[in-house]
Each structure stands twice: as C-alpha cells, then as structure tokens.
Amino acid sequence: MISGLVTNIQGYSIHDGPGIRTVVFMKGCNLECQWCSNPECISPHPEVGLIKKLCTKCGKCAEVCPNNALEYQADKPPRIDRARCDGCGICCSACSYGALVLYGRAMNAEEIYDAINRDKMFYEASGGGVTASGGEPLLQPQLVCDLFQKCQRASIHTCIETAGCAPESALKQVLPYTDYILYDLKHLNSEKHRKYTGQPNELILYNAGIAAESGVETLFRMPLVPGINDDEQNIKESVDFLHGLGNNSLRIELMPYHRLGKGKYESLDREYPLSDVLSPESEHLESLKKAFESNGIMCTISQ
Ligand code: SF4
Ligand code: SF4
CATH class of the missing domain: 3.30.70.20 (Alpha-Beta Plaits)
Incomplete structure (x- = not known):
C-alpha cells in the first residue's frame, strides 16, 4: 500500500467542510503563497x-x-x-x-484511516467527515484515493481542500471518491498570482472548471489578503469567473488573512513574508461581501 507524508491529523475542525471534521494535512505543495499559514506543509520532505x-x-x-x-x-x-x-x-x-x-511522517491510507476513524461518532452526529488538506493533497492522489475509498465504504463523508495547481489527471483520479471540494481562488490575474504564490493561475482556473462540472459539491474560497487580492478589479474578475462556471458555482467564502502561522516560520528558521500586512478590517470584509452579493454570488466570511 502506498505511503505519503503527513504533517498532522487534526480532529474537531469546524472550518474545513461540513460538520465536525478530521483534517489530514499532507506534506508538499507546488505553490508558495506569501500568506501561507502552514509553511511546514510546503516542502515535500520531512x-x-x-x-x-x-x-x-x-x-x-x-x-x-x-x-x-x-x-x-x-x-x-x-x-x-x-x-x-x-x-x-x-x-x-x-x-x-x-x-x-x-x-512529515510517512503514513499509508490504513494508518490514516485508523486515526480518523476514532472520531466517527462526531461525523455521524454533525454531518462531518474527513478532509484531505495540506499542502496540496492532489500531489499525492493515490494516497487520497486509497483513504477516501476506505472512508466511503464506511459511510464517512470525504472532502478535499485544494488550490487546484496539480495535473488534471490527479483531480480526475480523486473526484469519484470525493463528496465535497473546497477550492481556493487566490488571484484572477495570472501575473499577480505568480508574483504572490510562485505559479501562474491558468492550470488552477482550468481545473476549477473540471471541479465545477463534476457534479461534486464545490465551495470556492478566497484567502483575502489586504493589498494583494482585495482590490475592485480582482473581485470583479472573480465574480465573472464564477458566473462563467455555471449556476452551481455562484458562491464564495472569504477567508480573512491572519498571522497564526508566524510561529511555524520561526520554528523552521524562515522569514515571515508578510510581516507588514494586517488582517482585513471587518467593515472592509463586509463591503467585499456586498460586492459579491450584489453581483449574484452568495458570499460568506469564514471565522
Ligand atoms: S537534526 Fe534531528 S531530524 Fe535532523 S538529522 Fe539530526 S536527529 Fe535527524
Ligand atoms: S537542547 Fe532544547 S531542543 Fe535540544 S533536547 Fe534540549 S530542550 Fe530539546
């Protein structure tokens, strides 16, 4: 059975998909977002x-x-x-x-399943389940498939939290075993996307279309970072993009930037990239929410 690298398995999450969930943080990501709060998940090595x-x-x-x-x-x-x-x-x-x-510890699907299965009663009571996060879980698609197949056999709801920067084949491999997708949209301008995450956005936007057409319930989410992606132009382009994906994609969740990952950068001897950026003001968030809603996109703000 194939193994992959997992940095953490965290129970009782209420922010990573429906209900109470256990989140499996997988190690390795091909983006390096300047606001990343999980820097320990970027490198694919322990x-x-x-x-x-x-x-x-x-x-x-x-x-x-x-x-x-x-x-x-x-x-x-x-x-x-x-x-x-x-x-x-x-x-x-x-x-x-x-x-x-x-x-980063090597684990196979059986070991991860044993860990998440301990909280099954919470999933049943809350409509929750397991969320594969990271890092980028689509960089370890076989491990996600193995885990999700086991979960589905046990009637445990499965969710993938992805930035979409992965081969189309990886997304299509995982989709049949996935009940819910959390899909990050970071910036609609490809050059700015590259500037702030290290990669352009064409593949991400293309894969977003595949997710939207798949029939798997998908929630698009935007990490909202002041001065980086909270301008009128990016909001307008995000609205247009979501409309272009069809009627099943007319909602977005805004995730206000925070500095909770700062201590992890210090633990890894890495400089914290956004030391001058503050969390967005609640009034600003509300005005962005209204901008989405007035253009036909249901919008929520995560806690
Ligand atoms: S620093 Fe720790 S993890 Fe690294 S090689 Fe030495 S004992 Fe191993
Ligand atoms: S020196 Fe510090 S990090 Fe090393 S074993 Fe002692 S307490 Fe732990």
Whole structure:
C-alpha cells in the first residue's frame, strides 16, 4: 500500500467542510503563497521545527543526531544545520520538552484511516467527515484515493481542500471518491498570482472548471489578503469567473488573512513574508461581501 507524508491529523475542525471534521494535512505543495499559514506543509520532505521558547538548552538533541546537524550552544537553543538534517526525527524523540517537532511522517491510507476513524461518532452526529488538506493533497492522489475509498465504504463523508495547481489527471483520479471540494481562488490575474504564490493561475482556473462540472459539491474560497487580492478589479474578475462556471458555482467564502502561522516560520528558521500586512478590517470584509452579493454570488466570511 502506498505511503505519503503527513504533517498532522487534526480532529474537531469546524472550518474545513461540513460538520465536525478530521483534517489530514499532507506534506508538499507546488505553490508558495506569501500568506501561507502552514509553511511546514510546503516542502515535500520531512523537516524539523524548533520551538525555541520550550527549549531548556539541555543539549541532548545534539548528542543523538547521527548527522551532526545540531550545534549545541550553551546559552541559546541549538542551531539546526538544515543542509545536514535528513529529517530522521531522532532528535524529536530525544527531546523531553517538546521543543523539537518533526513535520512529515510517512503514513499509508490504513494508518490514516485508523486515526480518523476514532472520531466517527462526531461525523455521524454533525454531518462531518474527513478532509484531505495540506499542502496540496492532489500531489499525492493515490494516497487520497486509497483513504477516501476506505472512508466511503464506511459511510464517512470525504472532502478535499485544494488550490487546484496539480495535473488534471490527479483531480480526475480523486473526484469519484470525493463528496465535497473546497477550492481556493487566490488571484484572477495570472501575473499577480505568480508574483504572490510562485505559479501562474491558468492550470488552477482550468481545473476549477473540471471541479465545477463534476457534479461534486464545490465551495470556492478566497484567502483575502489586504493589498494583494482585495482590490475592485480582482473581485470583479472573480465574480465573472464564477458566473462563467455555471449556476452551481455562484458562491464564495472569504477567508480573512491572519498571522497564526508566524510561529511555524520561526520554528523552521524562515522569514515571515508578510510581516507588514494586517488582517482585513471587518467593515472592509463586509463591503467585499456586498460586492459579491450584489453581483449574484452568495458570499460568506469564514471565522
Ligand atoms: S533536547 Fe530539546 S530542550 Fe534540549 S537542547 Fe535540544 S531542543 Fe532544547
Ligand atoms: S531530524 Fe535527524 S538529522 Fe535532523 S537534526 Fe534531528 S536527529 Fe539530526
């Protein structure tokens, strides 16, 4: 059975599809959005995060690392040489204080299913289920298929949370086992999309059409980032695009930008790209919501 890399399996989510859900965060994404709140899910390889405030500077991790990737510093947390680290996770097991976290563990569909199945009673009570997120789950389509087939056999609702930047074949492979799609639209202008995410948007918009035509219930969502995609032109182009997808796609959810991922950037020794950007004001969000609604698109704002 095929394995893939999973960074986290998080239960009791109410923001990632209908009802109460367990979210499987898959590792690896081919976008690098400047506002990403899951930077640990971007690289397709295992990585170690260091939560400096939990470190007691005991030095045990540096003693056990087989690759000499950790440099002990008496007065500071250890320094990670990321070129030497192969993500074996030995240091994470050795740290008694939870200061080292391994992002990315190999799991197969059976192991993931066993983990999500523990919360089945919550799915049944709330109309929830499992959501494959990331990262980009469509970069591991066979693993998603294996997992979703098991879920569907057990009457567990399945949802994929995608940015759509993946081969058309991957999307079509996963669709027959998917009950619900959360589909991100980040910017309708391809050059700006490339500037802020590292990739143009043509493939994403093309795959959006396939999702919309598939008959699988699809909710388009837009991460709303002040100064990047909240201008009148982008809203107008988003409205036109959704109308072009047909009557089943006339709704969108706005996801206001937040800085909740900042600590994870620090744990990975990465610079936080949008340090000057603040969350959008609620009045501004309401005015954008009205702009969609007055153009025939049902709009909600996520919490
Ligand atoms: S083992 Fe944990 S607490 Fe000790 S130095 Fe390493 S990271 Fe810090
Ligand atoms: S994950 Fe392995 S190689 Fe990397 S720092 Fe820890 S012990 Fe060393």
